[in-house]
Amino acid sequence: MTSMSAMSELHIVTEDQITPERTRRGKLMIRGGLALLIATALAQWADQAGLVDLGRTSWRPTLYAFCLFATLLCWAQVVLHGEQGKRTLFVLPAALFVVALVVFPLIFGLGIAMSDWNLASPDGRKFNGLDNLWQALEDPFYLNALWNMVLYTAAILVEYVIAFGLALLLNAEIRARKFFRVAFLLPLMLSPVAVSWMIGKSMFEPRFGPMARLARTLGWDNPSFFGSPEIARAMMMIMDAWTYIPFMMIMLLAGLQAIPKELHEAAEVDGASPWRRFWEVTFPLMLPVSITAILIRIIFKLKLADIVINITSGGPGGATDTVTSFIFREYRDRSNVGYGTMLAFIYLVLIVIAMTALMKLTARWSRPQT
Template sequence: MSHSTMPVQNQAFAIRTRAPAGRNPALGRLLLVAASIVSLVVLALQSVDAFALLPIGFHSWRPLLFAYLLWSAALGAAQILIRGEAGERAAFVLPAVLFTVAMVIFPTFFGLYIAFTDWNLSAVEGRRFNGLDNLRTLLADAYFWNALLNMAYYVLAVLVQYAIAFGLALLLNAEIKARKFFRVAFLLPLMLSPVAVSWMIGKSLMEYRFGPAATLARYLGWDNPAFFSTPWLARLSIMVMDAWVSIPFMMVLLLAGLQALPAEIKEAARVDGATGWQSFKEITFPLMLPVSMTALILRIIFELKLADIVINVTAGGPGGATDTVSSFIFREYRDRSNVGYGTMLAEVYLVIIIVFVALILKWASRWMQRTN
């Protein structure tokens, strides 16, 4: 190789290795490390003050908030300095990620801290760390386990809701008169707030003295039509109101799935002489399995949050027969002002929901693979 070509190659190598305009990786890393160190120091000081290990004088979590905002800005600037154009693209997504961390991740971990404290708003002592006392109280709390058992009943009722919703979807997908009117009419409960439904139906329609449902029950021979007097009847009444509000949601999903099915397959089955039941069993239902599983899983997730109807109609009674975990946690906060124990209930229930939904998704995936 001649000496004349070496400077040209060195210049080409320098051009390839030179950082593009606007990039300064060293400065970006330095900025990110400095902001991270400041944030970690503030977090350590805030934790020491929160656990009363050393009175620093932080009266709120505002210093940590400012440190987080500073670190977020440094992270965005560091991405641009280190990665250049790719960092600029990442900076568009970064605010959403940081907002999720601030509004979801941090409150979850902060709630975990609150769960291990004795914090009653009606007490003069204020918040103090009490270790595993709240967890021990939860494990021995019969009302919590009763509410969790009630949730099992409510979740199982989703299967009945699914069957009714599927039947309505099949009906509205058929060529019937006034089909558009019935579609709007069946969607009306979905447009109402569950709180409004609880007052219109639970407090008015099913009122045991003057309610129309109670009057009709007396006319049919029921001497004391109190829909919320016995545990099993109260739980069934809550299930009926919840189903009336929730069935249209699954019906819409299933109706959309039915309308997306290819008409040629049904025509071929009809030409081959298949009856309506055979066509549904062998063609419609198997093809609708993905939509069905989606509707069921979404409905179960919503059911696990059931609280508003129970709170407004029965307040968990009689004797906790209609209580859900969410309504029980609500009363723990509102009636007893027990923030520490209520937060422990919420954190444990969050873990239960995550595990339960993960198992359902795993089972549904395996079942779908086997059926396909």
């Protein structure tokens, strides 16, 4: 029993057993791994920029150096902190994995964004600093796409009102309620590409589409749902709303079902009208769910591209362009990798700033009401 106890204690390192020599060794492991990683990354960057010729066509050495640094960092935690370091190992590998999959690609993408790199050019990639940034800030088509995103995002308020109304309807005691819940969810089950072809390319086809025929019957001689900038933009909003209103509706319906019925019954006993019960009981209690649904819907809206690309390709004259569809065409049609990446970075920064500000503004309403 004594030998078994002694064997188990070999893996336990207390704070008093961490000697100065052990601490120095742990710090040396971290610094050595980090120095190797930085040196490898700088050498490969110099090779990519044409300052030196190392004959490397990929970033594998930097990846291997990062793996070695991650291993040494995890090992050093146990060397430096003993048992506390072992607990850190439950979290540290996951954090390093996130760094490898998120931070490194962002840094690499930033390098591309600061390059003049067109795949159709025989000159290859050249570093041009912030030239792509200044070009983007003066690009009227990109600024128009940003303004379109503001309009598309503002339409979410209308979508929210419709979704709330449908959620209230499906929460009421109506006939075939379960059938309508499934039926209203069908658009959400369809791919945006399928929606664009089924509705935009078929139903709203200007010559033989059923909606065009109906428009002619009602007196519109030459129906063109995507020929006018205003109408085309409105059609994009309608088709995207038709796809995602069910998502907001199902979230709001779940929130309505979580409200205790006793609250409505007590308000009814007090003589409150249906409108007053909604405005003073239902709506305040639904604020946290509403804010969550709207924020998630904004995230989906900021990625809007499929419907625009498949139906109008941003036309007419960029009137329906989203930032994502514009960047897609910058890559596909113009092969402009450097400029397209800079546009994506600008959009990412704007999204982070806007969403952070929006979440701070809505923080007081996001808390559960009591």
